[in-house]
Amino acid sequence: MSKLPIPCPIDFRYKMRSKISNSTYSVHGIDKYPAKLIPQAARYLLQEYIPKGSTVLDTFCGTGSVLVEASLSRFNSIGIDLNPLATLFASVKTTIYSETELNEAISKFNNEIRYMKSGDTYNFSNIYTWFTPQVLNDLSRIQKTISLAAKSLSNSQTRFLIASLARIVRECSKADSKGPKPFISKKARCSNKGINVDVLEKFYETASFIKMRLLDYSACFQKRPAPFSTILTGDTRDFLRHEISPTINAIITSPPYINAQDYYRSSKLELRIARLLPEYQMLNFSRSFIGTDRGKMNDVSYVPEAASPELVNLRERLALISKRHAKIVWKYFVNMKEVFHLMSISLKPGSIVCIVVGQNRICGIDIPTHNLLAFLAESEGFKIQEIFVDIIQKRHLPPKRNKHKGIIDRESVLVMSIPAKRI
Ligand SMILES: C[S@@+](CC[C@H](N)C(=O)[O-])C[C@H]1O[C@@H](n2cnc3c(N)ncnc32)[C@H](O)[C@@H]1O
Numbered sequence: 001m002s003k004l005p006i007p008c009p010i011d012f013r014y015k016m017r018s019k020i021s022n023s024t025y026s027v028h029g030i031d032k033y034p035a036k037l038i039p040q041a042a043r044y045l046l047q048e049y050i051p052k053g054s055t056v057l058d059t060f061c062g063t064g065s066v067l068v069e070a071s072l073s074r075f076n077s078i079g080i081d082l083n084p085l086a087t088l089f090a091s092v093k094t095t096i097y098s099e100t101e102l103n104e105a106i107s108k109f110n111n112e113i114r115y116m117k118s119g120d121t122y123n124f125s126n127i128y129t130w131f132t133p134q135v136l137n138d139l140s141r142i143q144k145t146i147s148l149a150a151k152s153l154s155n156s157q158t159r160f161l162i163a164s165l166a167r168i169v170r171e172c173s174k175a176d177s178k179g180p181k182p183f184i185s186k187k188a189r190c191s192n193k194g195i196n197v198d199v200l201e202k203f204y205e206t207a208s209f210i211k212m213r214l215l216d217y218s219a220c221f222q223k224r225p226a227p228f229s230t231i232l233t234g235d236t237r238d239f240l241r242h243e244i245s246p247t248i249n250a251i252i253t254s255p256p257y258i259n260a261q262d263y264y265r266s267s268k269l270e271l272r273i274a275r276l277l278p279e280y281q282m283l284n285f286s287r288s289f290i291g292t293d294r295g296k297m298n299d300v301s302y303v304p305e306a307a308s309p310e311l312v313n314l315r316e317r318l319a320l321i322s323k324r325h326a327k328i329v330w331k332y333f334v335n336m337k338e339v340f341h342l343m344s345i346s347l348k349p350g351s352i353v354c355i356v357v358g359q360n361r362i363c364g365i366d367i368p369t370h371n372l373l374a375f376l377a378e379s380e381g382f383k384i385q386e387i388f389v390d391i392i393q394k395r396h397l398p399p400k401r402n403k404h405k406g407i408i409d410r411e412s413v414l415v416m417s418i419p420a421k422r423i
Pocket residue numbers: 033034035036037038059060061062063064065066080081082083086234235236237253254255256257263288289290
């Protein structure tokens with residue numbers, strides 16, 4: 001492995017302060033997805049490294065921070081994510097809506113809900129841990145009404161309504177509003193959170209808030225049509241293997257952090273209430289996230305090329321504390337090696353790849369994630385150009401908690417290229 005560039009400290013918020021006032025401006029403030037990339041980082045990377053006219057791919061797009069910033073900076077973009085809740089918001093946030101379209105969606109919904117006395121029953125375990133029967137009935141009424149209204153609405157109008165429903169699920173539940181995972185804190189219990197909620201009123205309020213943000217964003221494209229933004233739902237490795245567009249010549253992405261975010265758990269209520277994924281797919285879905293600690297770890301194959309001496313050493317140190325965590329970490333890097341391999345064979349030579357990744361501590365051991373990812377990327381032919389380090393301020397990340405889990409307080413950015421001539 002070649003000598004890595006020395007990481008350079010950077011404060012993206014400060015650097016971009018004249019262009020972006022805060023991380024929740026415009027459509028970025030519509031959702032509360034965990035571990036979102038701050039728009040300032042996305043804008044900076046687009047501005048500094050991506051040649052004009054590029055089509056930018058985000059292989060782990062979440063709710064679309066990179067895609068929104070790409071459109072505002074006039075780049076075409078493609079986003080992929082496994083989580084249908086993430087891609088729902090990414091699609092809504094990158095669609096150009098007119099006020100008439102959004103008003104029509106709300107008014108059709110309004111006409112239908114008057115005749116809808118109840119929705120279809122939800123069938124998942126522990127449902128009453130999270131919702132009162134009354135709240136659940138109201139949520140299912142809204143869901144059923146949207147599916148009826150959808151018959152006379154466009155897909156993008158329907159997605160706007162579903163996103164408004166998904167956005168109120170947590171607020172209407174008994175779970176704390178803070179923190180990525182649903183959890184009923186003492187404070188939430190004492191304040192009777194989720195007990196007497198006017199669900200329909202919350203839905204209308206939220207739809208009108210989302211509408212306002214969408215119109216604000218859409219107004220940026222009045223003079224010139226917006227660049228295209230395509231959103232795909234599924235495992236990024238499958239798309240990279242089979243369906244990547246030859247027009248893509250840049251990637252900006254923030255891959256999942258090892259064992260730090262349980263995307264399944266943090267989205268499970270919304271996925272079910274908005275019926276974004278059938279129940280029979282949930283188990284497989286929950287195990288397909290890169291970096292997850294769900295499922296068996298026995299399928300972690302040994303891939304000799306993936307093993308830098310640093311990674312082998314790390315696995316041995318972790319195994320002394322927790323064999324399972326050693327496997328989780330190992331599996332994460334094996335999966336990321338595969339991602340780099342697929343990126344390298346599907347992108348044009350000369351393409352730029354920016355990876356934003358958190359630095360974890362697992363079982364009390366610091367995981368040098370960016371060094372290890374840099375090693376894997378280099379072994380797939382990438383050239384590391386620059387490394388930045390930014391201190392994470394607030395990204396809906398888990399608080400510092402038990403010592404086995406991933407704790408994140410800083411993130412690194414690897415700026416890499418695929419050499420014109422492969423070595
Ligand atoms: C750090 S988050 C990305 C956040 C995003 N940059 C944003 O601003 O919203 C990582 C994302 O990777 C997704 N992910 C995890 N495993 C995946 C896989 N195998 N294929 C596609 N997406 C995956 C998760 O659903 C999550 O949305």
